[in-house]
Amino acid sequence: MTQPQALAPHPVRPFTGRHMALVMTGFFGVVIAVNVLLANLAVSTFSGTVVENSYVASQGFNGLLRTARAERMLGWQLGIARAASGAVRFTLGDASGRPLRGAAVSARADHPLGAKAPVVMTPREVAPGVYEAALPAGRWHVAVEVRAQGHVWHAEDDAL
Template structure:
């Protein structure tokens, strides 16, 4: 025997409108949240002027090749409130620079970025006192001798523990 229930469910246009609103409301909400996070977590600035940067690109590539061929390298040490950089040549002999600059940049955002001139202390070692906050940093080291760049070293580091 077949029994018929007294209240059968009927899917109406109102139900479909609710499903559509919930579906697209979820997608729009997620997109708004992601756009907010993107705008507030990264400066978005890679270069000041893309046209000028494109014109300088080939020159920067040639300079990078020249610097790599020089064989100069270095070791960065960050800790105990001190930033130290030791520069050596290909034969591991110390090299002194007239000026050694380090630039600490956060991978995301630019509000904690800073640049510092290190003082020579001898034997290719340059240092400065500075507290560095924990977290990930991109460090660019630039060395000048007689007004000419002799070193450009870029490295991503992680500083752990309390500010050191």
């Protein structure tokens, strides 16, 4: 029986300061690159601004509450849906459920996160209490203003 041959030892490279410098540079390079990427994505997707000046916005808050209370007392109702034609259909009714006819309706559609430009619409009445306007496909937050019977009424919906 023959004796197994011993493997020749491989020279072991010592871990030098140069190796440590490369490891540290690589580590911090990855950390900084990830931070820059995430900061860029955060800033480019949502500004975080809800109002420009919170103090000025707070001064009109009680007036907004009074207006909202008066609008709620009207009892008007709004339904928003896509029509078969692809247009947006606004169905308006009064407190007793009767169609709200002859109203001046205006609407503004904003895309969530500002991905698309806002769309201003002036829906026209196509049937008693039913108003339609064109709006591109997609997800939209719609704010509606209705002027009828001497009142101004506002509503918002994320139905689209």
